[in-house]
């Protein structure tokens with residue numbers, strides 16, 4: 001009896017965004033070898049691809065012409081609003097890094113409908129968080145309470161509404177400046193509270209998942225603490241993430257979490 005050895009084509013991946021997150025993903029994917037092929041990237045300026053030896057385009061039509069099977073967004077809320085549904089309708093899977101954009105319920109519904117209509121998937125990476133597998137299982141068993149406390153150095157909150165609430169340059173101890181729902185956190189702090197949206201979507205939803213945001217001058221990286229309880233027990237998880245060298249709002253782990261999600265699509269062993 002002859003054994004069949006099925007040859008699997010490499011997964012064709014394209015990126016939207018070549019900033020702090022997208023550039024690391026591009027560099028790592030080029031090193032990833034078999035199984036995954038980075039076919040190109042879209043960003044505002046072709047110069048952003050300098051040194052990457054990669055097809056860099058500036059329109060969605062050009063990106064789709066590269067025939068990606070999976071499009072990875074690492075660009076921001078505006079890019080998801082402009083291109084997200086079109087990517088799914090064109091029959092490509094879409095992995096979103098700017099998860100906080102799903103705090104916009106109408107956009108979330110549009111993306112879900114586009115994914116369903118074309119039989120494709122909207123994927124979210126764990127990003128700067130951990131324990132989402134446990135929490136999704138705990139949700140099935142019954143979850144009662146989920147809270148997130150995200151603490152970052154004061155400069156990471158520059159350019160956000162925190163500037164109106166605090167004198168970021170002057171605070172000398174950890175200061176909570178926001179308490180509210182994951183929806184409010186993700187909506188008002190789009191570059192800082194993607195983790196709140198991811199946690200909410202995996203657990204109790206945008207309204208019932210509670211969030212505290214903290215400016216902490218004693219920190220150099222970003223600390224995310226999750227507390228959850230329910231039928232399956234209690235979880236207390238604390239992550240002390242190194243910040244991205246290119247963007248203090250972003251944790252260094254984020255692009256690697258995206259990379260893990262991409263590689264898992266072709267891995268023989270799936271966790």
Ligand SMILES: NC(=O)c1ccc[n+]([C@@H]2O[C@H](COP(=O)([O-])OP(=O)(O)OC[C@H]3O[C@@H](n4cnc5c(N)ncnc54)[C@H](O)[C@@H]3O)[C@@H](O)[C@H]2O)c1
Pocket residue numbers: 016017018019020021022042043044045048074075076077078079082097098099126127128129190191192194195198247249250251254
């Ligand atoms: N899920 C998470 O845990 C997590 C963690 C950190 C950051 N993020 C999110 O990831 C996103 C990217 O972060 P970053 O630090 O790499 O940003 P960045 O500002 O360094 O880079 C953004 C890139 O996207 C491109 N871009 C932006 N809008 C575009 C558009 N409309 N069309 C084409 N290209 C566009 C820019 O040209 C640039 O290359 C942000 O939305 C951020 O909030 C998510």
